[in-house]
Amino acid sequence: MQNxxxxxxxxxxxxxxxxxxxxxDLGISPLTARLLITRGVCTVEDARIFLKGTLEHTGDPFLLxxxxxxxxxxxxxxxxxxKVLVYGDxxxxxxxxxxxxxxxxxxxxxxVDYYIPNRFTEGYGLHGEALRRAGEEGYRLLVxxxxxxxxxxxxxxxxxxxxxxxxxxxxxxxPEEIPGALAVINPRRKDCTYPFKDLAGVxxxxxxxxxxxxxxxxGKNAWHDYxxxxxxxxxxxxxxxxxxxxxxxKYGLSKLAATxxxxxxxxxQVSGIRPENMGVRDVGFGLAPRLNAAGRMGDPRRAxxxxxxxxxxxxxxxxxxxxxxxxxxxQVESRILADALGMIDGExxxxxxxxxxxxxxxxxxxxxxxxxxxxxxxxxxxxxxxLDGEEGRGSGRSIPGFHLYRALQHCREYLTTFGGHAGxxxxxxxxxxIDALRESINQYALSLIPPDLMVPVLEVDARVSLEDISVQxxxxxxxxxxxxxxxxxxxLSCLGVSVISCxxxxxxxxxxxxxxxxxxxxxxxxxxxxxxxxxxxxxGEALDMAFVPSLDHWNGTVRxxxxxxxxxxxxxxxxxxxxxxxxxxxxxxxGHFLDTLFKEAGDYLPRAAPLLFLPAxxxxxxxxxxxxxxxxxxxxxxxPSLFLCTSAGQPGLEIISGATCAAAEEGLDSRMAAHEPEFxxxxxxxxxxxxxxxxxxxxxxxxxxxxxxxxxxHRAVELATYLRRICSGPGKKVAFCHSWLPPEQRTxxxxxxxxxxxxxxxxxxxxxxxxxxxxxxxxxxxxxxxDHGDWEMIRKAAHRGKVDxxxxxxxxxxxxxxxxxxxxxxxxxxxxxxxYALLRQGLGSPGSVPRKMPAGENGHxxxxxxxxxxxxxxxxxxxxxxxxxxxxxxxxxxxTELELLQWSPDQYRPVPRRSGGREKxxxxxxxxxxxxxxxxxxxxKWQKYALQxxxxxxxxxxxxx
Numbered sequence: 001m002q003n004x005x006x007x008x009x010x011x012x013x014x015x016x017x018x019x020x021x022x023x024x025d026l027g028i029s030p031l032t033a034r035l036l037i038t039r040g041v042c043t044v045e046d047a048r049i050f051l052k053g054t055l056e057h058t059g060d061p062f063l064l065x066x067x068x069x070x071x072x073x074x075x076x077x078x079x080x081x082x083k084v085l086v087y088g089d090x091x092x093x094x095x096x097x098x099x100x101x102x103x104x105x106x107x108x109x110x111x112v113d114y115y116i117p118n119r120f121t122e123g124y125g126l127h128g129e130a131l132r133r134a135g136e137e138g139y140r141l142l143v144x145x146x147x148x149x150x151x152x153x154x155x156x157x158x159x160x161x162x163x164x165x166x167x168x169x170x171x172x173x174x175p176e177e178i179p180g181a182l183a184v185i186n187p188r189r190k191d192c193t194y195p196f197k198d199l200a201g202v203x204x205x206x207x208x209x210x211x212x213x214x215x216x217x218x219g220k221n222a223w224h225d226y227x228x229x230x231x232x233x234x235x236x237x238x239x240x241x242x243x244x245x246x247x248x249x250k251y252g253l254s255k256l257a258a259t260x261x262x263x264x265x266x267x268x269q270v271s272g273i274r275p276e277n278m279g280v281r282d283v284g285f286g287l288a289p290r291l292n293a294a295g296r297m298g299d300p301r302r303a304x305x306x307x308x309x310x311x312x313x314x315x316x317x318x319x320x321x322x323x324x325x326x327x328x329x330x331q332v333e334s335r336i337l338a339d340a341l342g343m344i345d346g347e348x349x350x351x352x353x354x355x356x357x358x359x360x361x362x363x364x365x366x367x368x369x370x371x372x373x374x375x376x377x378x379x380x381x382x383x384x385x386x387l388d389g390e391e392g393r394g395s396g397r398s399i400p401g402f403h404l405y406r407a408l409q410h411c412r413e414y415l416t417t418f419g420g421h422a423g424x425x426x427x428x429x430x431x432x433x434i435d436a437l438r439e440s441i442n443q444y445a446l447s448l449i450p451p452d453l454m455v456p457v458l459e460v461d462a463r464v465s466l467e468d469i470s471v472q473x474x475x476x477x478x479x480x481x482x483x484x485x486x487x488x489x490x491x492l493s494c495l496g497v498s499v500i501s502c503x504x505x506x507x508x509x510x511x512x513x514x515x516x517x518x519x520x521x522x523x524x525x526x527x528x529x530x531x532x533x534x535x536x537x538x539x540g541e542a543l544d545m546a547f548v549p550s551l552d553h554w555n556g557t558v559r560x561x562x563x564x565x566x567x568x569x570x571x572x573x574x575x576x577x578x579x580x581x582x583x584x585x586x587x588x589x590x591g592h593f594l595d596t597l598f599k600e601a602g603d604y605l606p607r608a609a610p611l612l613f614l615p616a617x618x619x620x621x622x623x624x625x626x627x628x629x630x631x632x633x634x635x636x637x638x639x640p641s642l643f644l645c646t647s648a649g650q651p652g653l654e655i656i657s658g659a660t661c662a663a664a665e666e667g668l669d670s671r672m673a674a675h676e677p678e679f680x681x682x683x684x685x686x687x688x689x690x691x692x693x694x695x696x697x698x699x700x701x702x703x704x705x706x707x708x709x710x711x712x713x714h715r716a717v718e719l720a721t722y723l724r725r726i727c728s729g730p731g732k733k734v735a736f737c738h739s740w741l742p743p744e745q746r747t748x749x750x751x752x753x754x755x756x757x758x759x760x761x762x763x764x765x766x767x768x769x770x771x772x773x774x775x776x777x778x779x780x781x782x783x784x785x786x787d788h789g790d791w792e793m794i795r796k797a798a799h800r801g802k803v804d805x806x807x808x809x810x811x812x813x814x815x816x817x818x819x820x821x822x823x824x825x826x827x828x829x830x831x832x833x834x835x836y837a838l839l840r841q842g843l844g845s846p847g848s849v850p851r852k853m854p855a856g857e858n859g860h861x862x863x864x865x866x867x868x869x870x871x872x873x874x875x876x877x878x879x880x881x882x883x884x885x886x887x888x889x890x891x892x893x894x895x896t897e898l899e900l901l902q903w904s905p906d907q908y909r910p911v912p913r914r915s916g917g918r919e920k921x922x923x924x925x926x927x928x929x930x931x932x933x934x935x936x937x938x939x940x941k942w943q944k945y946a947l948q949x950x951x952x953x954x955x956x957x958x959x960x961x
Contacts, residue, residue, distance in 0.1 A: 007456040007566055009493065009546065011463060012038040015725060017602045021718045022047050024609055031462055032476055035490050038461050039480075040242065042722045043693040044715075045813065050242075051479050055224065055251055058244050059690050061211035064204075065192040066183035070143075070167045071211045073182055077141045078110045078216075085139040085164065086114040088304070089124060089146040089201065090295030092288045096233030097145035097169075097205035099307035100226045104209040108216055113139075116300040119365055123393060124419060124426050126151035131158045131166075143167045143208075146201025148179065149186055150419055155179035169204045171239075173405050173421055195691035196244040198486075202233030203248060227252040228259045229307065235280055236288035238423075240486025243691070249482050253278050263306040266319035267291070280482045293325035296365030297332075332363050336370045340384065350378075353445035353454075354407070356438035358385035358392055358431070368395035368424070375399060379456045380449070381407070383441070387431050391416075396425045401453050402445065411440045458546055458566055460493045466521040469549050469560050477549065489548045494518060496570045497545060502537045514564065516545065524552070527564035542570045593748055594735060594758075598724070601717045601736075610885070612713040612740060616764040617786035618821055621935060622886055630893060630928045681779075681803045683951035688811035693722060695809065696780065700760045701729045705753070705776040707801070708762045709794055711783035711814075713738035716762040719782070723760060733759035737767045750774065765790045772801030780807040784814035784946060786821075787939040788958060791946065795955065808951055815943050822939055824882045826932040827891040829923060831880050835891045836900060838874050839912045868892075890928060897926040 014034045022033035025044045028051075036042075041050045049057045061067055077084050084105060088098030098114050105112040115134070117127060126148050134142055141164055148155075148168035152175075155166050159180065166181040174188045185204060187194045199207070210223035231252025234245050241249055257278040259265065264287075268275060271286035294303035298321075306318040336359075343357050344350050355378060364386035374382040375397040381404060385394035398404040404425045408418045414437045418427035429437060469492070483489045500515040500522065512527035512534060525547060527533070537543070547562040605612060611619070689695055699706060700723050710716050720736040727734070735758045737749045746767070752758040754774040763771055765785065772779075779798050785791040798806050827835070868885035875883035892910055895901045898921055903910035923929045946954060 007458040008452075009458045009460055009544075009566070009568070011460045011493070014038060014462070015042070015721065017598070017605065017721050018042055018718065018725075020602075020606055020609075021714055024613065025714075026051065028479075029473060029476055031464065031468065031473065032479070034462050035477070035480060039487055042725060043718060046691070046693055050246070053247055055221075055247060057690065058247055059195050059207075061207040061214075063192075063194045064185050064187060064207055065189050065194075066167075066185045067208070067211050070169075070183035070185060070208060071215050073141065073165070073167065074105075074110075074143070074212060075108075075215060078105075078108050081111060082140040083111045083113070083138050085134050085142045086112060087126065087130070087134075087142055087144045087147070088114060088116050090116050090119045090300035091146075092236035092291045092303075093201040093233045094146035095291055095295070095300065095303040096229040096236070096307065097200075097202040099304050100202060100209060100229040100233075101143065101145055101205050102304075102308060103226065103229075104212060107218070108212065114301075114304055116295070116304060119295050119300065120393075123417070123428060125417070126154040126166075128154050128157050131164070132161065135161060135163050139164045141165050141167070143169065145169050145205045146171065148181070149173075149184070150175050150179075152177055152179045155181050169201070169208055171199050171201050171204050172419055195689070195695065198240050198243065198245060200234045200237040200239045200245065202230050202237070203239075203245065206230045206248070224251075224255070227255040228261065228264060231256050232264075232283055232287060232291075235283040235484065236292070238284075238485045241280075241482060241484035242486045246482065246487060249280065249484070253280070253283070253482065256283070261307065261309075262312045262315040263309040263318065266309075266312070266315040267306065267322070269316075270319045270323040280484050284484070289329070290319075290322045290326045293329045294322055296363075297325040297329050329366055329369075333366050333369055336362050336366055336384075337373060340370060340374060344378075352380075352438070352442050353449045354381045354383065354402075354438075354441045356383045356385070356434065356441065358387055358394075358434045360387040362386040364388075364393045364395075367393075368397070368426070371395050371397040372424075380454050381445070383427075383437075385429070385434060390431050392429050392431050392434065394427045394429065396420070396427070398423050398425075399453070400457075402449055407441055407444055410444045411437055414440060459488075459491065460546055461491050462493070464492050464494055466494055466497065466516070466518040466523050469523070469562075471551060471558055471560060474549050474551050474560060491546055491548055491565060493544060493546045495544045496542045499537055499539055499541045499543060501539060502534060504531045504534055506531070512564070516543075516562075523560060523562055525562040525564045527567070530564060530567065533567055537567075544568050544570050593752070597735060597745060597749075598717075598721065601721075605714065605717060608740070609714075612717075612738075615711045615786060615818075615821055616713070616739070616766055617711070617790055617939075618825055618886075620766070621825065625890075625928075625931070628931070630897075630931060681798050681955070682805050683955050684805050684807045685951035686807060686809045687947065687951075689809045692782070692809050693719065694726075696782065697723055697726050699778075699780065699807070700734065701727050703729065703759070704778055705756070705774065706760045706778040706780055707753075707768060707771055707774075707776040707797075707803075708760060708780040708782050709765055709768050709785075710762055711764070711786070711817075713740055713764060715783065716764060720760075720762045723762075733757065735761050737761055737763040737771060739764060739766050746770075765793045768794055769797040769800065772797040772803070775801050776803060778805050778807065779803045781810060784810035784818060784943055786818055786943070787935075788942045791942070791954075791958075795957075798955075806955065808954070810946075812947065815947060818943055819940070820882050822936050824884045824887045825890065826936040827887055827894060831875065831883065831887070832891050832894060832923070834875055834878050834880060835871065835888065836895055836912065838871060838878070839901070839910060890932065893928045894923065894926045897928055898923070 014037050018037055019030055019033045022028065022036060022044060023030045026047055036047050036050065041047050086098050086101045088094040098116065102112055102114050115130060117123065117130065124147065126144060131142070131154060144166065147170055149170040149172050158164060158166055167183045168179060168181045169185045171186060171188065174186055178184050185208060186192065187197045187199055187204065206223060206226060209226055213222040214220055227248065231249050234249055239245055256264065257275040267287055267290060271290060273282045273286045291303045294300050302318060302321060306315060306322065309315040309318060339359060339361065340357050344355065349355050349357065355374065362384065367384040367386050371382045371384045379399055381396065381398040381402050383394055383396040385392040396404050403422045405420045405422060408415065408425055408427055412418065414429055414433040416428045416430065418425060420426055477490050480487065480490065497516040497518045500517050502512065502514050505511045505513045510529055510531045512530040514525040514527065516523055516525060525545065544567070545562065545564055546566040547564045550561050550563055552559050552561040696708065696719065708719070710719060716736040716738050720734050723734045724732055735749045735752065737746055749758065749761060750771055753761050753771060761771055781794055785794060865885060868888045871888040872883045872885045875888065892901065892903065896903050896910065900913055901910040902913055
C-alpha cells in the first residue's frame with residue numbers, strides 16, 4: 001500500500017489521573033472519560049453537566065453585563081406603547097435571532113417590526129441611513145441582534161440625531177472601544193461575568209428573551225418555547241457545541257422536531273427532512289443553507305418572513321422560493337470554485353500562505369462558502385473578494401492556528417470595514433488595495449503559519465483495539481452527542497489490522513467497503529469517498545484505520561460498524577498536547593516535588609479509590625462511630641487503612657488508627673479555641689455559580705495565593721490536576737493536601753505555599769487550619785460544608801490566616817451530592833428491610849461471596865470488607881443505588897442492636913433471627929440508628945441554612961448548630 005498518507009495523524013493528549021477520576025465518579029468507561037478530557041471537559045462536575053445536564057444548568061441571563069438596563073428599557077417601551085425595531089443580520093444566526101426576538105416582543109404586546117440590511121447594497125452591521133429612517137418612522141427604541149458591537153460612529157450619530165435609543169446584542173469580537181449605546185450585551189465583554197462566552201448571536205438574543213419573559217411574569221421556563229430557533233441559529237453559525245451551546249442544541253433539536261411553526265415545518269418538508277430523525281446534520285446541511293440562500297441570492301427578509309409566518313399556504317410558498325434560491329446558489333458556487341482554482345493554478349498563488357483572490361464575475365453572496373471549501377482543500381486561509389466597480393466585498397475562512405480576525409486587524413489600513421472571529425471574517429476594501437492586502441497578510445502570516453501547519457491534521461481521540469468497540473460502548477459514546485464544532489464525533493484509531501476483504505460500493509464506486517480483523521475480532525467498515533484507496537489494498541495486508549464507531553441496525557439485529565475516515569500504512573501515532581507543544585513540564589524550581597506529588601497520586605488513587613473518593617466528613621464520622629463503641633462490638637473495622645507512597649516514591653503502607661485521628665482532631669480543636677472567634681474577612685457571595693471549574697481557573701490565574709476547600713481527597717487531586725492542566729499563568733503553581741498524604745508531603749506543601757513557590761492549594765477541611773498559617777489572602781469554600789463542624793474549621797482557619805476574602809461558590813448541586821452520601825451513611829427502614837431479606841435468603845453466605853476484590857479495591861482489607869462489599873452490590877441491584885460497604889456495616893449494626901441478627905466478634909457471618917410477630921420494630925431502640933439520624937438531621941439543617949443565609953451571617957459563630 002503506497003502513497004496513502006494525505007493527512008498527519010495526531011493522537012490527542014489525555015490525562016490518566018483525570019481519566020480514572022471521571023470514569024469512577026461517573027460510572028463511565030475509561031474511553032468515554034478520555035473523550036471528555038480531549039474535549040476540554042476535565043472535571044467531574046463539568047462532565048456530569050455535559051452528559052446529564054438540563055436547561056436548568058444554563059446561565060442566569062442577568063449575569064450578562066447590560067441585561068438589567070436593557071430589560072428595564074424594553075419593558076418600559078412595551079408599557080408606553082412605543083414602536084420597537086429589531087435590527088438583525090442576513091445570515092441564519094441573524095435571521096433566527098431576529099425572528100426569535102420579534103416573537104417574544106409580540107408575545108409581550110409590543111409594537112414591533114424588523115430590519116435586515118441587504119448583503120449587497122448595505123453589507124454587514126448597523127448603517128447610519130437605516131437608523132435615520134427608523135427615527136423618521138417613529139421608532140423610539142432599536143434592538144440589534146448578531147451585530148452592532150463595532151458601530152461606535154453609527155450609535156453616536158443616532159444619539160446626536162435624537163434617536164432612536166439603541167440596545168446592542170452581539171457575540172462577535174469586542175473592539176477596544178464599544179458603542180455608547182443604552183446597553184451593550186455581549187458575553188465577550190471584558191467586564192461581563194457571564195460564564196459562557198461562546199454563545200451565537202441567537203443565543204444572546206435568547207438570553208435577552210429569557211430575562212424579558214421572566215421579568216414580565218411569563219414564567220421561568222417560557223423561554224423554552226423559542227429553543228427551535230435558537231438551535232437552528234446556533235448550529236448554522238458553527239459556534240462550539242460545548243457548554244451552554246450544546247444544551248441549547250440538545251434540547252432544541254427535539255423542540256425543532258415538534259415545532260408548531262408553519263414556516264419551519266414547510267422548510268423541513270422542502271429539505272426532505274423527517275422530524276423524527278432530526279439531527280445536527282439535518283439542521284446544518286438541510287435547513288440552514290436554504291435560509292442562508294435568501295440573503296445570498298435575494299431578499300433576506302424572506303427568511304424572517306418564513307420563520308414568522310402563521311399561514312401554512314404562505315409558508316409553503318416561501319419555503320419553495322428559498323429552495324429555488326438554494327439550488328441557484330449551488331450552481332453559482334460551482335462556477336466560482338472552478339474559476340478560483342483556475343486562478344490559483346494560472347497565477348501562481350498556490351505557494352502563498354494566505355490565498356487572496358478577486359473577480360468582478362463573482363457573486364458576493366457565495367464567496368464565503370467557496371472560501372470555506374478552498375480553505376479545506378488547500379488547507380490554508382483563503383480570502384475571496386467580489387468586485388463591483390471600484391469597491392470589493394470579501395469573505396475569508398481560516399485554518400486552526402491562524403486567527404483571521406487578528407490578521408485583518410493587522411491589515412486594517414487597506415480595509416474599509418471588517419469583522420468576524422478566528423475562523424471566519426467579512427470585509428470590504430477599495431479594488432485597488434487587493435494586491436496590497438495580499439502582500440500584507442502574507443507577510444503577517446509568514447511567522448504564524450509554518451509549513452507544517454499547512455498539512456491537514458487528523459485529530460485522533462484514542463487508540464483502541466477492535467475488541468474494545470462493543471455495542472454497549474457505542475451506546476455509551478452516544479451520550480457525547482450532539483456533535484459539531486468543538487465536540488466532534490469520537491475519532492478512534494486501530495493500528496495494524498488485517499484486511500480480510502475490500503470492495504468498491506456506491507453508484508459510482510466512490511465508497512470503500514472493508515472487512516478487517518484483529519486478534520480474532522472481525523468488524524465491517526465503510527469509508528465514504530475513500531474508493532480511491534482500493535488499488536492500494538489487498539487481502540492480508542496490515543493497515544492503520546481512523547474511524548468513528550456506529551451501530552448498524554439490520555433485520556432486528558444490532559452490530560458495530562466502523563465509519564472509516566482515513567487509512568494509512570501501519571505506523572506509530574505521536575501523542576502531543578492539543579496545542580502541539582507536547583506535555584507541559586513543571587517549573588524546575590518546584591517541579592521535582594510537585595511532579596512527585598501528582599505522580600504518586602496517579603499510583604495510589606486507583607488502589608485507595610473507595611476510600612479517597614469519600615467526603616472527608618464521611619471519613620471522620622466513620623472514625624467517630626468506631627470510637628464511640630456502637631455496633632455491639634462488631635468487627636466492622638471502618639477506619640481507613642490505605643496504601644501510600646513514601647517521599648522516596650517507594651510503595652509503603654501507612655495505617656492510621658482511630659486513636660491517632662482522635663488525638664489529631666482534639667489537638668486541632670484546642671488550637672482553634674485559642675483564637676478569637678471575631679474576624680473581619682469579607683465574604684464574596686457567588687453561591688450557585690455555573691461553570692465553577694473555569695471560574696476557579698480564572699481566580700487561580702489571578703496570581704494571588706488562594707486556599708481552596710474541597711469536600712474529599714479525590715476532589716482535591718482532581719481540581720489541582722485540572723488547574724495544573726488548564727491555567728496559563730501563576731495558576732500552574734498548584735498542589736493538593738489531604739489527611740492521607742504522608743506527613744512529610746503535607747509539611748512540604750505547607751512550606752512551599754508559605755514561601756510562595758505554590759500559588760494555590762486544594763485541601764480538605766481538616767487540612768485548612770494548618771495551611772492557613774501561610775496567610776493566603778483568599779480562601780475559596782468550593783464545596784458546601786457538610787455540617788457546622790466542617791464550617792467552623794474553615795471559618796476559624798480564615799481568621800487564623802487573616803484572610804481578606806472568602807469566596808462562596810458552592811450551591812444546590814453540592815447539596816444533592818451531600819444528601820446522597822448522607823443516605824449512604826444513614827440506612828433507613830427500607831434499606832434495612834432489604835438487607836435483612838438478603839441475609840434471610842442466604843445471599844450473604846460465605847459460598848455466595850466472590851473471592852476476589854474488584855479492580856480498584858484494596859485487597860488487604862480482608863474477608864470482612866469483601867463480605868460488606870458484596871452485600872452492598874446486592875443492595876444496589878435491589879433498588880438502593882446509594883448503598884456502599886459502610887452502609888451495609890451500619891445496617892448490620894442496627895439489625896444486631898435490634899436483636900434481628902445474631903453476630904458476635906468471633907462469628908464469621910451474622911445469623912438472622914426469626915422475628916415472632918409482624919409489628920414494626922421501633923428503630924430508635926438502636927443506639928447506632930439514633931446517633932446516625934441525629935447526625936443526618938443536623939447536617940441537612942446546616943446545609944439548608946448555608947445555602948440560604950446571607951453571606952455576612954454565615955461568617956459569624958453559630959452555637960445553635
